[in-house]
Amino acid sequence: MSRFPFTILSFSALLAFFSGAWAKTRPPTPPADAPAAAAANAQPGPRHVPPRVIPVPGDVSKQLQAFIRMPYPPGVLSPPPKTAAEWGALNKRFAAEWTAPLADLRKQLHVSVEATEIAGVKAYLVTPRDLRPENVNRMLLHLHGGGYVFGGGEAATSEAIMMAGIGGYRVISVDYRMPPDFPFPAGLDDALTVWRSIAQTIDPRNMAVFGSSAGGGLALAMALKAKDEGLPLPAAVSAGTPWSDLDKIGDSYFANEYVDNMLVAWDGWLGGAARLYANGHDLKNPYLSPVYGNYKNFPPTILTTGTRDLFLSNTVRVHRALRRAGAEADLNVYEGMSHAQYAGPGMPEAREVFEDIARFFDARLGR
Structure with a gap:
């Protein structure tokens, strides 16, 4: 018998190992459009990106993958409505779509x-x-x-139902006034009015404020104004992908344009909504765009966004503003997720979002 019975097998295994290692470490072949991209970006300036296809990530849940594959919402890239009647008609359409699944959602999560x-x-x-x-x-x-x-009326309650059912909290969802009849500052005034009222009967140290998108921006603006007016502050704030800058300012407004399959782009109804809500006020007013607010002595805040979110920069910029002011702030970013795409209790990432918020609140609210 040979003294080296494993020589051939070992050599084959080593050859396979090093071949595999080389395949993993060798530089990839440059894409065909690399020379054109290099030439377009040869001088300092804005980045020129060649046409690209972004695959659906494989390391997220199947439910989130289904959301990522969805086409753009109908009409999202259409010009914004021009009249109050057109805005009202669009609102009715969205309200009907958003209200339809709420009965099942309440039933699934055992919420009234x-x-x-x-x-x-x-x-x-x-x-x-x-x-x-x-x-x-x-x-x-x-x-x-x-x-x-x-999102007014019963449609306003979707996120509140998720928070109540998953987090086990009682929630007051404010059906604040909205344009075109009631532009800024009507919604902010309504939020503060409710806050003042409930803070007289419930210890503010036992309360938190939360919302997503415009609701996240309004939660930040409300807490900023309450702080500025010397009112009691909530023990914590959750701002999910907050609309913290109404203007088209921030890297992800451009980097995630047409990648986010919820908002898609600022140019369209979104930019029109910003102008309608602001009603001629400066968009850098911190009660309109709270990224410009003073966050010194601000309540602990948890922020949620996704890598494809058009408002990723809105969220990141608020996080930095909070940290620079010495405030406590957590930032959670979800792989592949577009704007506020944490809908439905059957999606693992959605449960993670609300469970994270609930834990954050539990550690900071009094009892």
């Missing part, structure tokens, strides 16, 4: 929703069947998204 009024402002009380014992003396204030022009 009751219309109410607080200090003259319309709102909804959202209550989980299984209110967690530690949350008995706590309350969350919710501000809905929808570009400041959509």
Whole structure:
């Protein structure tokens, strides 16, 4: 018998190993458009990007992959409405679409929703069947998204239902006034009115404010104004992909343009909504674009976004503003996710979003 029975096998294995290692480490072949891209970017200036195809990431849930594959929403790239009647018609269409799944959502998450009024402002009380014992003396204030022009009425409650059902909190969802009839600062005034009212009966240290998109921007603006006016502050804030700069300022407005399959682009109804809501006010007003606010002594804040989110920069810029001011701030970024795409309790990433927010609140709210 040979003294080296594994010589041939070992040599074959080594050859296969080094061949595989070389395949993994050798430089990839440059794409065909690399020379043109190099020439277009040979001088300092804005980046010129060749046409590209971005694949669906394989390391996210199947449910999120289905969202990523979705086409753009109908009409999202159409010119913005020109009249109050056109804005109203578009609002009705969105309201019908967003309200339709709410009955099933309430049933799945064992949540009840009751219309109410607080200090003259319309709102909804959202209550989980299984209110967690530690949350008995706590309350969350919710501000809905929808570009400041959509999502009112029952449609306003979707995110509040998710937070109540997954986090086990009672939630007041504010059905704030919106343009074209009630532009800025009507929505902010309504949010502050409700906050002042409930802060008289519930200890503010036991409360937090949350919202996404326009609701995230409004949550930040409300807390900024409450701070500026010397009002009691919430114990924590959650701003999901906040619309923190109404103007087209920020890297992801350009880098994620046509990549985000929810908002798609600022140019279209989104930019029109910004102008409609602002009603002639300077877009750098921190109560309109809270990224420009003073965050010194601001409540602890959790921020959520995705790598394909048109508002990724809005979220990142607020996080940096908070950290520079010495405020506590967490930033959660989800792979492949477009704007506020954490919808539906069946998607693992959606549960992660609300579970993360609930844990953040639990660690900071009094009892």
